[in-house]
Amino acid sequence: MMAIVAGMTAALAYLLSPAIDDIFVKRDPTALWMIPLAVVVASLIKSGADYVQSVQMSYVGQRIVADTQLKLFDRFMRADLAWIHDIHSGRLISAFLYDASLLSDSVSKTVVGLLRDGASVILLTGVMYFQNWQLALVASIGFPVAMLVMRRAGRKTRKVSTKAQAETGTLASLLTERFDGTRLVKAYGREADELRTVTGSVERRLKHLMKAVRTKSATVPLNDLIGSVAIAGAILYAGVAMQTSEMSFGAFTSFIAAMIMAYQPLRSLSNLHVSLQEGLAAADRVFAMLDVEPKVVDAPGALPIKVTRGDITFEDVRFSYSDGTAALKGVTFDVPAGKTVALVGPSGGGKSTTINLIPRFYDPAGGRILVDGIDIKAVTIDSVRRAMALVAQEATLFDDTIASNIAYGRPGAAREEIEAAARAAAAFDFIVNLPLGFETVVGESGVKLSGGQRQRICIARAFLRDAPILLLDEATSALDTESERQIQATLRGLMKGRTTLVIAHRLSTIVDADCIHVVEAGRIAESGSHDELIAKGGLYARLYAQAEAE
Numbered sequence: 235m236m237a238i239v240a241g242m243t244a245a246l247a248y249l250l251s252p253a254i255d256d257i258f259v260k261r262d263p264t265a266l267w268m269i270p271l272a273v274v275v276a277s278l279i280k281s282g283a284d285y286v287q288s289v290q291m292s293y294v295g296q297r298i299v300a301d302t303q304l305k306l307f308d309r310f311m312r313a314d315l316a317w318i319h320d321i322h323s324g325r326l327i328s329a330f331l332y333d334a335s336l337l338s339d340s341v342s343k344t345v346v347g348l349l350r351d352g353a354s355v356i357l358l359t360g361v362m363y364f365q366n367w368q369l370a371l372v373a374s375i376g377f378p379v380a381m382l383v384m385r386r387a388g389r390k391t392r393k394v395s396t397k398a399q400a401e402t403g404t405l406a407s408l409l410t411e412r413f414d415g416t417r418l419v420k421a422y423g424r425e426a427d428e429l430r431t432v433t434g435s436v437e438r439r440l441k442h443l444m445k446a447v448r449t450k451s452a453t454v455p456l457n458d459l460i461g462s463v464a465i466a467g468a469i470l471y472a473g474v475a476m477q478t479s480e481m482s483f484g485a486f487t488s489f490i491a492a493m494i495m496a497y498q499p500l501r502s503l504s505n506l507h508v509s510l511q512e513g514l515a516a517a518d519r520v521f522a523m524l525d526v527e528p529k530v531v532d533a534p535g536a537l538p539i540k541v542t543r544g545d546i547t548f549e550d551v552r553f554s555y556s557d558g559t560a561a562l563k564g565v566t567f568d569v570p571a572g573k574t575v576a577l578v579g580p581s582g583g584g585k586s587t588t589i590n591l592i593p594r595f596y597d598p599a600g601g602r603i604l605v606d607g608i609d610i611k612a613v614t615i616d617s618v619r620r621a622m623a624l625v626a627q628e629a630t631l632f633d634d635t636i637a638s639n640i641a642y643g644r645p646g647a648a649r650e651e652i653e654a655a656a657r658a659a660a661a662f663d664f665i666v667n668l669p670l671g672f673e674t675v676v677g678e679s680g681v682k683l684s685g686g687q688r689q690r691i692c693i694a695r696a697f698l699r700d701a702p703i704l705l706l707d708e709a710t711s712a713l714d715t716e717s718e719r720q721i722q723a724t725l726r727g728l729m730k731g732r733t734t735l736v737i738a739h740r741l742s743t744i745v746d747a748d749c750i751h752v753v754e755a756g757r758i759a760e761s762g763s764h765d766e767l768i769a770k771g772g773l774y775a776r777l778y779a780q781a782e783a784e
């Protein structure tokens with residue numbers, strides 16, 4: 235298609251030569267209607283091809299955006315938790331929305347530019363050389379100078395656009411955080427300060443963008459100037475050539491027309507190099523993200539684990555976060571199949587870290603974790619995760635119906651199963667009292683529900699999952715005493731026959747646990763049943779006395 239556009243552009247320039255020589259100079263009657271007809275036909279073909287090509291190119295561009303976005307999202311979903319936590323979600327969003335389009339813009343511009351403008355320039359230059367090669371040579375003198383200007387501008391653009399893109403990421407991070415924390419901002423009256431912070435970022439971004447704009451804007455007039463000098467030189471040379479009648483008037487006109495027509499695509503080509511640099515900077519960022527390989531992966535040839543009993547064993551497990559925080563310094567314990575083991579201890583001791591290692595959100599740096607006697611690193615991650623249900627501290631819900639949120643861990647569950655899970659989690663009554671019942675959409679992160687309601691939906695989700703291993707992280711912390719009692723009763727039902735590892739701050743909720751481990755500073759300080767630990771009079775006894783006093 236682009237070859238047709240370029241070919242027809244060159245044909246139109248070429249047609250000027252016979253038009254002038256045959257019609258005006260020779261006064262040929264056939265040429266009088268043949269040439270206008272040829273002009274109309276060439277224009278028609280060019281217009282049609284132009285339309286098809288611009289639609290095709292837009293499609294290619296948008297397809298690239300869509301494909302890049304899908305690849306990025308897939309990568310984000312498979313990425314290690316550690317990586318996701320290290321990068322602010324705003325940066326991920328800006329790569330997804332902004333960099334992906336910048337990249338495709340640049341690719342489609344480059345393809346169109348190189349193919350259509352490049353072909354036009356080559357063909358039009360061909361016409362110029364065909365009409366008069368010496369003249370064409372004169373017209374080309376500006377070319378190397380223009381190339382130099384472009385290269386410098388390109389380098390500069392790449393540098394500033396990298397800075398602008400980084401600032402876009404920062405801005406996106408700032409915005410997502412401020413929107414999430416609107417209540418905090420209002421409660422502490424920090425609106426004006428937040429505006430100042432965002433203003434700083436917006437202004438810095440504008441500054442970098444304007445630097446890129448200035449560089450781009452300077453390239454075109456500079457090259458225009460070089461171009462006009464070349465055109466002036468060619469006209470001067472051609473005028474002399476005409477006087478010595480080396481060149482017909484038609485050939486001269488055709489030459490000038492080709493030169494003027496070549497001018498626009500040449501201009502676009504020079505711009506192209508500059509905007510290509512912008513795209514390359516975006517590509518750097520997108521590919522850097524696509525290239526990050528997750529570290530928590532299936533071992534080669536790993537087979538799925540079929541969890542039958544569901545016992546968990548920690549053998550001298552050590553773990554440090556990427557910033558060097560040693561969170562676990564050799565943890566050994568057992569959760570026998572079907573039993574309930576509780577982790578308690580001071581804040582920051584390593585309880586959540588311990589639980590996060592079981593679904594392999596992170597891999598231990600030393601030691602082993604076994605499920606049913608098999609090292610979980612030797613089997614597929616998917617099969618390990620399928621054997622467990624997690625109820626996390628933050629009660630995560632998506633902006634969807636209550637039914638879909640409950641069924642998240644088991645897509646395709648029947649309505650009766652969802653309702654049974656809701657009943658088991660003491661959530662059924664409040665759900666059916668909502669105007670739309672199970673079809674109620676919960677709002678972003680579940681804002682339309684109370685903290686306790688959110689928690690109960692998460693517990694219902696775990697019920698429906700019906701997995702042999704249950705990981706409860708502060709499962710009842712968001713509940714009032716009454717619903718906590720209800721939940722305790724239902725949880726006991728859920729725990730029956732399952733292996734449960736539970737973290738609780740309210741020590742009263744875990745007095746029935748088969749074994750309690752007190753985790754302090756990355757180690758297990760003491761273990762035993764509630765009564766044993768109280769009798770021992772150690773850290774647990776102190777924590778319990780403190781909790782009772784509150």
Ligand SMILES: Nc1ncnc2c1ncn2[C@@H]1O[C@H](COP(=O)(O)OP(=O)(O)OP(=O)(O)O)[C@@H](O)[C@H]1O
Pocket residue numbers: 319555556557559560561579580581582583584585586587588
């Ligand atoms: N993503 C992280 N990056 C770096 N360090 C972390 C990260 N998460 C936790 N830590 C650190 O690891 C240690 C153990 O944290 P962990 O969350 O496991 O404690 P916890 O016992 O669950 O605490 P809490 O009862 O307050 O929830 C702490 O020193 C904490 O600062």
